[in-house]
Every structure is written in C-alpha cells, then in structure tokens.
Amino acid sequence: MLKAGNGFFAMWAGIAPDVAAAFELMHARDHLAEHLAYLGEGGILWARRYGEGQGILPPNFAFYGMRDLDRLTGPGSAERKVFETEFFKAIRPHYRDRIAHHCRVLGSAGAGTGSAVATFLLDLRAEDGAPAQIADRLTCLPSVTAAHIGAVDWGVPIRAGGVPPPCPPGDERLGIAVVEGFSRWRMAGEFASITEILGQAGTIRSAGHYGFSYALDYAEVPGLRHHRRDHEVDPQQP
Numbered sequence: 103m104l105k106a107g108n109g110f111f112a113m114w115a116g117i118a119p120d121v122a123a124a125f126e127l128m129h130a131r132d133h134l135a136e137h138l139a140y141l142g143e144g145g146i147l148w149a150r151r152y153g154e155g156q157g158i159l160p161p162n163f164a165f166y167g168m169r170d171l172d173r174l175t176g177p178g179s180a181e182r183k184v185f186e187t188e189f190f191k192a193i194r195p196h197y198r199d200r201i202a203h204h205c206r207v208l209g210s211a212g213a214g215t216g217s218a219v220a221t222f223l224l225d226l227r228a229e230d231g232a233p234a235q236i237a238d239r240l241t242c243l244p245s246v247t248a249a250h251i252g253a254v255d256w257g258v259p260i261r262a263g264g265v266p267p268p269c270p271p272g273d274e275r276l277g278i279a280v281v282e283g284f285s286r287w288r289m290a291g292e293f294a295s296i297t298e299i300l301g302q303a304g305t306i307r308s309a310g311h312y313g314f315s316y317a318l319d320y321a322e323v324p325g326l327r328h329h330r331r332d333h334e335v336d337p338q339q340p
Contacts, residue, residue, distance in 0.1 A: 104210045104250055105147050109171035112205065112221070112252075112278050114160040114310070116198035125193050126153065129162070130316045133190045136168065139323045140184040141262060145173050150317045152219055157310030160199045163221055169202055171258050180263030202260050205252025205278050209234035212241040212248025217281030218289055218294060220311040224305040226277035228254055233277075234305045236261060240296065245289040251303055277304055286313055317338055333335040 104110065117125040130151060138149040147167040157159035171181065186194075201223075208226075211234075226233070233251040240249035255278040257267040279300055283289035289296070290311055297306060 103215040104167050104207060105306050107147055107167050107169040108277075110207065110250065110280075111146070111164075111166040111168060111202070112280065113164045113200065113202040114155075115162050115164075115200045116160040117162065117193075118196040118198065121193055125162075125196070126315075127254035128189045128193045129164070132187050133325055134164070134316065134318060135323055136185045136187065136190070137164075138318055138320055141173055141182055143320070144169050145182075146320060147293065148317065148319045149277075150215060150290070151266055151315045152312035153315050155310045155312045158308040159221060159223070159310035161310070161312075162214040163219065163310070164221070165310050168204070168260055170260075171206065171255055172203065174258045174262045177264050184261060185324070187206070190287060203254045203276070203278060204260070206255050206257050207250065208254050208277070209237035209251045210249070212246070212282065214247050214282070215314070215317050216247045216284055217314045218283050218286030218312060219314070220281045220283070220309060222279040222297075222300060222309045223307040224277045224279060224300070224304040225272075225307065226275045227302075228333070233303050237301060239299050243292050243295055245283045245285060246259065246296065248282055250282075251277060251300075252278045252279075253277050253332045254262055275304070286311060 133152055134149050138146050147169055150165045151165040189312040235252050257266055259266050281296055288294050
C-alpha cells in the first residue's frame, strides 16, 4: 500500500527528441529530488520515475506519495517553492503534452516498488468503497504487485501556494490508477485482465505502461551530495 498518506501526485510528459537524453539526466539526478524536498518534513514521502512509455499517454511518468494534500494549501504553503536549477530551467521549455494532477487516494493494495507500472486516466463511478476492493482484486493477478486508485482533487494547486487548476467540463470525476508489477512484459500480457477489473471503477479514457527508472524517499534527500547538475547545461542549447 502507499506509505501512510492520503494523496499522490501523478505527472506525465513528453520531451523534444533532441533533448531526451538531457531530460533523463536532469529529471533523475536533479529535479526529482528538488520536488520531493520542497514541502519539507511530512509533505512528500517518496518519488518514483518511469520511462520508455508505450500507449496513449506521454512516455515519461513521475509518481509522488503525499502524506496530506492539505499541505498544499495550509499555513506557510505560499512560501514553499520548488528549487529550480539552471539545468531544469534549460530543459523545461522542451516538455510536451504535460498532464499533472494531485489525487485523493480511494484505494491502495499491495506492497513494494514494481519494475514497471501501467497508468490509467478514467471517469470514476460513484460507488463508495469500490476502488479499495478493486485495487485489492488487481493484486490477485499474478503480475500485479500493487495497485493505487485516486480521484483528482480540483481544490488543490499543482504547486503549494498556487491557484488550483480549472476543472474542464466533464472532468469532475476524473480518476487516476497506477498498477505496479514485477515484469513489464508479463503485466502487458495480462493487460486485458487489468482493464477488465479496473473498468469496474469507471470508464477508462487512456493508458500507458512504463519501465521503472529511479526511486527516492524523503529521508534519503539529506544524503544527496551531487544531484544538482547545472554544469551539464549546454550553452548552445536554444
């Protein structure tokens, strides 16, 4: 299950091909840690990143566990800022098709960090308690080690102290599911079973599956010494 929190942050993004390698380095070694740390103790618990995505959703996926989503709007939230290195600022304009949402956890089952994930955007049904049961059912599949289902919270900002994003018409019950597995290809072989079970939570809009790249816990951040990579910035990069 997700470590002791009521929410998660999910973000997908594409990247311009000519800076894809620089993005991988920047996001793994530089930005992931900065985002993980910015809310302080008791804010974001852990961060995971995935890549080489296949499917309709963008090919890069980042997943952050939140202890409490209300930290984004609580006292002092306006002073909490993600430190943006020069390397991040050089790569950020090359992001494509970014999707980012904070979600309230409706159901979470399983344990560990899988070597792959399948991610879904879906229109949730209204049955109380059903997502928790569905997450548990998903972990009965041989390839699935954990499953998490959340409802997008349109009342919190993408970054602390900001303005909550507008809710587009028809997205009032938008949900996100993240299904983890020990083998990307075995999980892909059970994709029909995964979608059949997940379809009981709502109507699936889009999906993608990804290979695991990197994981970092908040408690590990103080031990980082060489994660800021501003010397990697290419002065010739437009």
